[in-house]
Amino acid sequence: MCQNPNEPKKNPSHFESIEHSEDTPTHRDLLWEDYENLIQGMRFFDPHIHMVSRTTDDYQMMVKAGIVAIIEPAFWVGQPRTGLSSFKDYYSSLVGWERFRSSQFGIKHYCTMGLNSREANNERLAEEVMEILPLFAFKEGVVGIGEIGFDDQTVLEEKYYRLQLELAKKAKLPVQIHTPHRDKKRGTERSMSIAIEHGLDPSWVVVDHNNEETVKSVLDKGFWAAFTIYPFTKMGNERMVSVVEKYGPERIMINSSADWGISDPLAIPKTAALMMQRGIPKEVIRKVTYQNAIDAFAKSGQIDVRDFDLEFSPDPNAKFHGNSVLRGGQQPVVNKNSLFIQ
Amino acid sequence: MNANTTIELTQFLFEMTTKSEREWLENKTKTNVLDLMTAFVAAPRFLSKKNISYDDKAKGNLIPHLPGYQVDGWSLVRLARVWLLLQIPQDPKEECIKNIETLFDTAELNELVALYSALPLLPYPWEWLSRATDAVRSNMGFVFDAISILNPYPELYFPESAWNQLVLKTIFNGKPIHLIYGLDRRKNKELAISISDFIDERFAAGRKIPPQILRLLAPFSNEEHSSTLIRMFASEESGEKEAAALVCFESKEPKLRSLLANQPELELSIQNGELDWSKLESIA
Ligand SMILES: [Zn+2]
Numbered sequence A: 001m002c003q004n005p006n007e008p009k010k011n012p013s014h015f016e017s018i019e020h021s022e023d024t025p026t027h028r029d030l031l032w033e034d035y036e037n038l039i040q041g042m043r044f045f046d047p048h049i050h051m052v053s054r055t056t057d058d059y060q061m062m063v064k065a066g067i068v069a070i071i072e073p074a075f076w077v078g079q080p081r082t083g084l085s086s087f088k089d090y091y092s093s094l095v096g097w098e099r100f101r102s103s104q105f106g107i108k109h110y111c112t113m114g115l116n117s118r119e120a121n122n123e124r125l126a127e128e129v130m131e132i133l134p135l136f137a138f139k140e141g142v143v144g145i146g147e148i149g150f151d152d153q154t155v156l157e158e159k160y161y162r163l164q165l166e167l168a169k170k171a172k173l174p175v176q177i178h179t180p181h182r183d184k185k186r187g188t189e190r191s192m193s194i195a196i197e198h199g200l201d202p203s204w205v206v207v208d209h210n211n212e213e214t215v216k217s218v219l220d221k222g223f224w225a226a227f228t229i230y231p232f233t234k235m236g237n238e239r240m241v242s243v244v245e246k247y248g249p250e251r252i253m254i255n256s257s258a259d260w261g262i263s264d265p266l267a268i269p270k271t272a273a274l275m276m277q278r279g280i281p282k283e284v285i286r287k288v289t290y291q292n293a294i295d296a297f298a299k300s301g302q303i304d305v306r307d308f309d310l311e312f313s314p315d316p317n318a319k320f321h322g323n324s325v326l327r328g329g330q331q332p333v334v335n336k337n338s339l340f341i342q
Numbered sequence B: 001m002n003a004n005t006t007i008e009l010t011q012f013l014f015e016m017t018t019k020s021e022r023e024w025l026e027n028k029t030k031t032n033v034l035d036l037m038t039a040f041v042a043a044p045r046f047l048s049k050k051n052i053s054y055d056d057k058a059k060g061n062l063i064p065h066l067p068g069y070q071v072d073g074w075s076l077v078r079l080a081r082v083w084l085l086l087q088i089p090q091d092p093k094e095e096c097i098k099n100i101e102t103l104f105d106t107a108e109l110n111e112l113v114a115l116y117s118a119l120p121l122l123p124y125p126w127e128w129l130s131r132a133t134d135a136v137r138s139n140m141g142f143v144f145d146a147i148s149i150l151n152p153y154p155e156l157y158f159p160e161s162a163w164n165q166l167v168l169k170t171i172f173n174g175k176p177i178h179l180i181y182g183l184d185r186r187k188n189k190e191l192a193i194s195i196s197d198f199i200d201e202r203f204a205a206g207r208k209i210p211p212q213i214l215r216l217l218a219p220f221s222n223e224e225h226s227s228t229l230i231r232m233f234a235s236e237e238s239g240e241k242e243a244a245a246l247v248c249f250e251s252k253e254p255k256l257r258s259l260l261a262n263q264p265e266l267e268l269s270i271q272n273g274e275l276d277w278s279k280l281e282s283i284a
Helices: A032-039 A056-064 A084-095 A097-103 A123-137 A155-171 A184-197 A215-220 A237-247 A267-277 A282-300 B003-016 B019-028 B033-046 B076-086 B093-106 B109-121 B125-137 B141-148 B152-157 B160-172 B189-204 B211-220 B223-233 B238-250 B254-261 B264-271
Strands: A044-046 A067-073 A108-113 A142-149 A175-178 A205-207 A224-228 A252-255
Touching: A032 A267, A044 A267, A044 A282, A056 A067, A056 A097, A067 A142, A067 A175, A067 A282, A084 A097, A084 A108, A084 A123, A084 B093, A097 A108, A108 A123, A123 A142, A123 A155, A123 B033, A123 B093, A142 A155, A142 A282, A155 A175, A155 A184, A175 A184, A184 A205, A184 A215, A215 A224, A215 A237, A224 A282, A237 A252, A237 A267, A252 A267, A252 A282, A267 A282, B003 B019, B003 B076, B019 B033, B019 B076, B033 B076, B033 B093, B033 B109, B076 B109, B093 B109, B093 B125, B109 B125, B109 B141, B109 B152, B125 B141, B125 B152, B125 B160, B141 B152, B141 B160, B152 B160, B160 B189, B189 B211, B189 B223, B211 B238, B223 B238, B223 B254, B238 B254, B238 B264, B254 B264
Parallel strands: A044 A067, A067 A108, A108 A142, A142 A175, A175 A205, A205 A224, A224 A252
Antiparallel strands: none
């Protein structure tokens, strides 16, 4: 990403709005170091983050800030894929390399599988992707079908959204809905009514990237309402605090959606710190930054919190496909005091 | 693959499953191939996580035409996945190959293990040769084990160079070579040369030598190996001494035989049948 954040972007990320691109991050004046201690000992679950676009430094900061588990939804990597193989490789990386890399930092990595709305518009490729999607949807550690839904709200987007809702029913998996940046309110309503039309239980559906305009309807209909704290967007974390104050913690969850855009993998702990500072009860914070996401996605049968309750000691010498996260010259975390190199 | 294999394997698998697990598996054979492939992926969602263990004497040979092919210690999911692969329609050939290739292309680690475990039972065995040699190159421990340990496929289909690579890599990985299926049947001169070089390298680096690898050298040993063997007799590791003694004992070279004459105790224990290669096998 080499874009000037003040300029309209051709490929806005999850929560960007071209019309409101002059917005500034609401939390940029808060110095994280000053607030970090507010959340000491708390643990967080980020149900929406694209680690494939993030660095190893991020993993280190995340684990330090108390993030114990994450969900990586299959989404847009910033440019359209040109063939089925790229999809296969991408999906494989979500259950393979990225899961391994995450484990190296003691973070439990799950993912959701889906054909994203943007790429649903390439019908030829979309057809091929739909053929292999079941082979990924049923894999271990896949906790949902996602993120699916609308972007431009085209006919093809609707077609593949519907097909994937059917797949979710068949696979008994929760659904993670990506709501569009443009015409969000209508897009969100449309996504929900189609899900209901297909007979999905709203308690199995997480509607993502909500704002003040959409939250009430989502909650009223019985869906999970997820909020993305993403800089330069409509939802900064100060306003997130107000949403929680107004609606309480039931069926609300917070995520970072951090990806290749200007985003923040610490969005959840930072928002939690802000909520602590504003005097929101700890149990409320726990629900919206940890427990609700687990409750929603554990319906997949793929989440066992004992996996991250255990004191985790990753083996930094482990290798994946013969590759380690550690590069030449780097020493694994263990044995660093040894003079001998064997 | 023949029909008998399927019957034996089916019987065995169903003995291991609960009623509902069995029903789930049986239903999958009655559907279309995509459902079957999906079942291969989804198996851990429907089957218990237990491991299979059985007394192999009681079980005899699970696959009659592949004596020694065993599934002891496998997870139930792995066994069920192998079985599901055998249910994929074999005709037309192109379709069958494409379906299995797709499973390879999209597989995660545990699925790869099942796929490689199934290779000696799959139809069109030659079609999987490059996949199988790729698995040898893999550094994913579980995948490497699936092709190299107790798997008849390499012995039956690998050309010599690939076979030798598999054995050498097993040694490099510090794994027990005696678990390579058909190891003794496919000893060869080229491999013996590599083993000899490997031993010299280890000596030069001051490292230990896994003694049982000398069994690969023994039938091809010659005068050139005498200095190596002398060094091994001088070793403080009893295993290295014993391996050297076994090489000399098997050798037809008078010079090597004479080295053993200096080790009367070792010679005697070999003659008495107390020392053989199996004593040097260790499960790493
Ligand atoms: Zn996303």
